[in-house]
Amino acid sequence: MDEPRQIVDFSRLDFEFSNYIKQNTNSNPFVCFTCRTCSSLCTSGKVNVLNVAKIVRQIAIGLKDDVLRSKEIWTCATCMKCQEFCPQGVNPLDMIYFLQNKAVEAGMPTIPKAYVEMVTSIAKIGLIQPPQEVISVDFDEFDRAELELPELSMPDAEKIKKNLLKTGFRQVIKELD
Amino acid sequence: MDVALYLGCTIPTQEYAYEVSAREVLPRLGVNLIDLQYAACCGQPLKGLDNLGWLYLASRTIALADQQGAETLLAICNGCHVSICEAKHVLESDDHLRKTIEEMLAEEDLEIKGHVRIRHLLDFLYDDIGPQKIKKALENSQNFNPLVNLKLAAHYGCHIIRPSSIERPDQLDDPSKLEALIEVTGASTAKYPERLECCGAPMLAIVDKESFQIAGNKLIAIQNRGFDGVITVCPFCERMLERQETISRVTGLDVSISSMYYTQLLGLALGIETEKLGLQLNMSSVEIILNKVTR
Numbered sequence: 231m232d233e234p235r236q237i238v239d240f241s242r243l244d245f246e247f248s249n250y251i252k253q254n255t256n257s258n259p260f261v262c263f264t265c266r267t268c269s270s271l272c273t274s275g276k277v278n279v280l281n282v283a284k285i286v287r288q289i290a291i292g293l294k295d296d297v298l299r300s301k302e303i304w305t306c307a308t309c310m311k312c313q314e315f316c317p318q319g320v321n322p323l324d325m326i327y328f329l330q331n332k333a334v335e336a337g338m339p340t341i342p343k344a345y346v347e348m349v350t351s352i353a354k355i356g357l358i359q360p361p362q363e364v365i366s367v368d369f370d371e372f373d374r375a376e377l378e379l380p381e382l383s384m385p386d387a388e389k390i391k392k393n394l395l396k397t398g399f400r401q402v403i404k405e406l407d
Numbered sequence: 408m409d410v411a412l413y414l415g416c417t418i419p420t421q422e423y424a425y426e427v428s429a430r431e432v433l434p435r436l437g438v439n440l441i442d443l444q445y446a447a448c449c450g451q452p453l454k455g456l457d458n459l460g461w462l463y464l465a466s467r468t469i470a471l472a473d474q475q476g477a478e479t480l481l482a483i484c485n486g487c488h489v490s491i492c493e494a495k496h497v498l499e500s501d502d503h504l505r506k507t508i509e510e511m512l513a514e515e516d517l518e519i520k521g522h523v524r525i526r527h528l529l530d531f532l533y534d535d536i537g538p539q540k541i542k543k544a545l546e547n548s549q550n551f552n553p554l555v556n557l558k559l560a561a562h563y564g565c566h567i568i569r570p571s572s573i574e575r576p577d578q579l580d581d582p583s584k585l586e587a588l589i590e591v592t593g594a595s596t597a598k599y600p601e602r603l604e605c606c607g608a609p610m611l612a613i614v615d616k617e618s619f620q621i622a623g624n625k626l627i628a629i630q631n632r633g634f635d636g637v638i639t640v641c642p643f644c645e646r647m648l649e650r651q652e653t654i655s656r657v658t659g660l661d662v663s664i665s666s667m668y669y670t671q672l673l674g675l676a677l678g679i680e681t682e683k684l685g686l687q688l689n690m691s692s693v694e695i696i697l698n699k700v701t702r
Binding site for chain 2: 274310
């Protein structure tokens with residue numbers, strides 16, 4: 231990610247947050263011995279958008295704000311390789327999910343718009359998008375009816391929305407209202 | 408065999424080819440597809456936004472299947488399948504979260520009974536139906552067209568083999584069910600080094616250029632190894648691997664290879680017309696396969 235290089239300010243470390251992660255999630259940033267297996271396998275790391283080993287270390291030394299504010303935590307492909315092959319059971323993917331959750335809770339401006347649109351659509355119709363018209367290789371347009379697909383059985387989205395508003399999704403649903 | 412078909416979001420709103428071909432092919436194997444009613448999103452793409460929001464949506468799908476009396480829930484998307492399986496695991500291992508979810512679902516008159524078996528297309532075809540029975544169905548088909556001239560690469564996708572902390576349709580390190588299912592059609596296959604690499608799709612909405620590079624790297628490797636095409640079992644993977652025009656433009660790689668769903672491949676072997684398999688919607692160089700299978 232093209233973010234300006236900033237020297238880390240070690241005067242604002244948050245170990246409470248790092249300890250909270252250790253105690254309340256499946257991840258443990260403190261047992262990492264920086265072998266970088268996670269980074270060497272990382273899908274997003276191969277195209278230089280995510281440095282997962284760096285994030286683990288940042289959390290271990292208490293750099294909560296830097297991480298929560300970063301765009302980088304949103305570039306994870308969720309391929310789970312870091313999780314599977316970490317020899318120390320650090321579970322970087324669970325950590326990244328947790329950090330993303332916390333960034334949403336904190337109302338960070340870095341939350342990808344695509345996700346906000348998906349959640350809002352689920353609150354409206356239950357699905358991340360309404361049925362689309364698609365184009366064939368010959369530029370003919372097709373929808374479900376033209377393909378003789380049965381009519382979709384749609385859920386009661388009002389009830390779904392009511393439940394979604396009880397979760398952290400309310401932060402992002404609210405933003406579009 | 409009755410199964411409740413859960414399509415998720417992407418398949419019934421965009422990836423129609425998967426749905427069309429699944430509805431065409433599975434009944435010929437003796438499967439009775441009963442659509443899961445009132446289904447919503449499985450929550451998978453939004454796990455990063457909020458864990459409880461994700462768990463509610465995934466659990467809701469399980470509760471619907473229970474309520475509708477399904478014995479088997481068939482989720483043919485890798486994302487939906489991992490989401491539902493992980494949710495089931497959380498509900499079984501975390502009493503506090505389970506209670507919260509039960510209260511939310513009660514508002515919709517739903518409850519988790521946990522009776523339903525969760526299957527993906529891959530383990531459903533391989534373990535429940537089995538290659539032998541598929542082979543028989545092919546041989547008994549009037550238009551059986553063994554795809555003997557094809558050499559095809561399997562693309563599993565990440566979410567179907569990971570995480571190993573819960574049961575997945577195939578093995579983490581060395582899955583082999585998709586290869587076995589490809590071979591049933593008469594085509595040949597081989598395990599290649601890039602086989603378990605990600606397609607890049609989950610990054611598409613965030614860093615599109617880089618996600619095309621991920622897909623392009625995998626496709627060009629498959630192409631250079633002499634495969635005629637790549638076979639998928641996930642709508643996100645397939646949509647990503649079909650976007651070869653964009654991939655070539657963005658990455659400078661010269662990608663041109665067939666990519667299709669396993670249900671479409673099986674349909675070709677059964678001798679079903681291409682339009683009934685949704686192949687007219689395929690944006691990859693699908694003619695490479697079609698030219699080799701047309702009799």
